[in-house]
Amino acid sequence: MKRFVVASLLLMSPAMAQAVPIESFIEAPGPQGPLKGTMLAPEGKGAPVVLILPGSGPTDRDGNSPLGIKASTYRLLAEGLAARGIASVRIDKRGLGGSAGAVADGNAVTMQDYATDTKAWVQTIRAKMGAPCLWLLGHSEGGTVALEAAQSATGICGLLLVSAPGRRLGEALRAQLHAGLPDASLLRQADSAIDTLEAGRKVDVSGMPPVIRSLFDPRVQGYLIDAMAIDPAKLAAAYKGPVLIVQGERDIQVPVADAQALKQAHPAAKLVLLSDTNHVLKTVASDARDANVATYADPSLPLAPGVVDAIAGFVSGR
Numbered sequence: 001m002k003r004f005v006v007a008s009l010l011l012m013s014p015a016m017a018q019a020v021p022i023e024s025f026i027e028a029p030g031p032q033g034p035l036k037g038t039m040l041a042p043e044g045k046g047a048p049v050v051l052i053l054p055g056s057g058p059t060d061r062d063g064n065s066p067l068g069i070k071a072s073t074y075r076l077l078a079e080g081l082a083a084r085g086i087a088s089v090r091i092d093k094r095g096l097g098g099s100a101g102a103v104a105d106g107n108a109v110t111m112q113d114y115a116t117d118t119k120a121w122v123q124t125i126r127a128k129m130g131a132p133c134l135w136l137l138g139h140s141e142g143g144t145v146a147l148e149a150a151q152s153a154t155g156i157c158g159l160l161l162v163s164a165p166g167r168r169l170g171e172a173l174r175a176q177l178h179a180g181l182p183d184a185s186l187l188r189q190a191d192s193a194i195d196t197l198e199a200g201r202k203v204d205v206s207g208m209p210p211v212i213r214s215l216f217d218p219r220v221q222g223y224l225i226d227a228m229a230i231d232p233a234k235l236a237a238a239y240k241g242p243v244l245i246v247q248g249e250r251d252i253q254v255p256v257a258d259a260q261a262l263k264q265a266h267p268a269a270k271l272v273l274l275s276d277t278n279h280v281l282k283t284v285a286s287d288a289r290d291a292n293v294a295t296y297a298d299p300s301l302p303l304a305p306g307v308v309d310a311i312a313g314f315v316s317g318r
Contacts (some may be wrong), residue, residue, distance in 0.1 A: 167232065175255075239275040
């Protein structure tokens with residue numbers, strides 16, 4: 001049987017005989033239990049390593065969420081990077097998914113908590129793979145986590161900020177609500193709630209209509225207060241390592257202006273704008289919002305052209 005396998009491989013073209021990347025599960029220490037993730041790595045040693053940090057809410061290691069997001073963006077990123085000879089680790093955040101046992105309450109977290117976990121992941125992965133450093137790929141809110149962690153972490157090769165905000169959360173949330181809520185009364189209540197949270201105080205949601213009450217759920221208000229105090233552009237300006245900024249021009253959650261703000265804060269960064277690419281890095285060919293949102297629930301759609309090329313090219317070039 002072994003002779004048959006060898007003979008078959010000899011008849012294959014180099015492309016056909018390309019090694020299949022190896023998938024394995026990995027753990028890092030968390031506060032009360034392990035943090036868990038998935039590693040996808042080419043065979044052999046010495047491959048660059050990317051740690052994929054997920055976006056906001058209950059987003060899992062594959063980039064999916066019980067809130068209707070099934071795009072599998074992070075899994076597709078990992079597969080695309082592996083095909084380019086780059087290893088990756090994608091993770092569940094503390095209190096969610098495989099990392100549910102890391103804390104008692106997954107809502108009682110801060111951005112600093114996520115940054116602390118990121119540093120634990122960096123140490124664990126470097127020790128396991130013998131890598132001198134890791135690249136932090138932060139998608140959406142994960143970009144802010146990457147920036148926060150990089151301020152004090154060691155062993156960071158550089159930052160890959162993908163669909164990442166370039167302004168404070170309160171400002172971004174106001175812009176999204178004003179673009180999507182036509183009712184002036186609702187907007188006034190939402191604006192008032194954001195003002196209160198930005199001032200470091202919690203909000204009484206008992207009189208709020210359901211359409212906005214869920215945004216200010218009392219269980220996550222501590223997290224919102226903490227997150228609203230962070231200025232991503234200021235963090236970008238303070239970071240001295242290599243930075244890649246990747247931004248889709250059809251992103252309806254994080255506009256191009258945010259990517260430009262990050263670039264302005266860190267002039268040495270490389271900015272890549274991708275046409276017809278949305279927030280979950282899928283192709284959208286029109287301005288139709290329904291068509292854009294539909295891609296969030298379709299894991300069969302590939303990543304938009306240029307996404308993996310931009311990231312892999314930047315990493316491999318360094």
